[in-house]
Amino acid sequence: MVPVPAGYPIERRTGPLIVAYLLNWGLFGTLSVQLYLYYLAFPNDRKITKYIVYGIYIIEFVLTILITHDAFKIFGYGFGDSDALTDGDFNYLVIPIMGGIAASVVQAFYAYRIFILSRSRIIPAFIICVSLTSFVAAVITGVYTFQEGAIANIKSRRVSVGLSCGGYALCDVSIAVCMTYYLTRSKTCFRRTQILVTKIILLTIETGSVTAIAALAIIVLFFAFPHQTFYITPTWVIAKLYANTCFMVLNSRIRIIGGRDTHTSSTDMEITTTMMRDIASHSTSDETSRMTEKTQDGDMSLLA
Numbered sequence: 001m002v003p004v005p006a007g008y009p010i011e012r013r014t015g016p017l018i019v020a021y022l023l024n025w026g027l028f029g030t031l032s033v034q035l036y037l038y039y040l041a042f043p044n045d046r047k048i049t050k051y052i053v054y055g056i057y058i059i060e061f062v063l064t065i066l067i068t069h070d071a072f073k074i075f076g077y078g079f080g081d082s083d084a085l086t087d088g089d090f091n092y093l094v095i096p097i098m099g100g101i102a103a104s105v106v107q108a109f110y111a112y113r114i115f116i117l118s119r120s121r122i123i124p125a126f127i128i129c130v131s132l133t134s135f136v137a138a139v140i141t142g143v144y145t146f147q148e149g150a151i152a153n154i155k156s157r158r159v160s161v162g163l164s165c166g167g168y169a170l171c172d173v174s175i176a177v178c179m180t181y182y183l184t185r186s187k188t189c190f191r192r193t194q195i196l197v198t199k200i201i202l203l204t205i206e207t208g209s210v211t212a213i214a215a216l217a218i219i220v221l222f223f224a225f226p227h228q229t230f231y232i233t234p235t236w237v238i239a240k241l242y243a244n245t246c247f248m249v250l251n252s253r254i255r256i257i258g259g260r261d262t263h264t265s266s267t268d269m270e271i272t273t274t275m276m277r278d279i280a281s282h283s284t285s286d287e288t289s290r291m292t293e294k295t296q297d298g299d300m301s302l303l304a
Helices: 011-041 047-077 082-086 091-118 122-148 151-156 158-185 191-224 232-251 287-303
Strands: none
Touching: 011 047, 011 232, 047 091, 047 232, 091 122, 091 158, 091 232, 122 158, 158 191, 191 232
């Protein structure tokens, strides 16, 4: 055990860690609430969607346990030991890998939604390839940190860190731009469907911006402060952000009857927690327009 020297700026080491721990626990609580709402509201979702939701939650649950163990090691039985603040233990191998898995799964989910909208494989394939490249770079970074045994030595892995975070940011921006473009083209005369399209556009821009900013923050803090650990905060939080944004999009289908965002008119049904799968049966349009709208609604149920 090496005691902390007098006058050592300990807050530069412990500050980013404490903020990362608090944000992780808070975001995990938010994720748990979103999972419960999803469980109650959408029991009839497709199995693949349920596998993604519960799989992401299990990954985040394990990550939370590992991060909690790390917090207890530093501020519990390792309190006052300067080496405990810089040691790259097993957590620094597992956290980047599992965090990369969560991010890549979420981005693949968005890529599939883009495929449903565009019916083109080029853009989804590009997003998946960039995401997988970023995941490989995250694995390399985690393995190197674990082998070196100290967080400070990660500053020499500029290429892998930049490739990983830059790739994820590029994917997030591409997803937001493509989703906005294709959803904007999905014009419909049905008010409820148009309301849903507008809401998904806003959610896509907001969630994509949050995760992209977090990824860029890692790059900026890593390269601007190479001898500090400020980048740890967004690094340990970004996986939770990806998970929460995915759950937010899925739960955006929930409607509170009588709530502020419930819109009804003489031609609209009241929006409930179920998706608009049967909207065509309530229209007075001719058969062609009903079939067109039903196809759009089928796509919207896949998107959300």
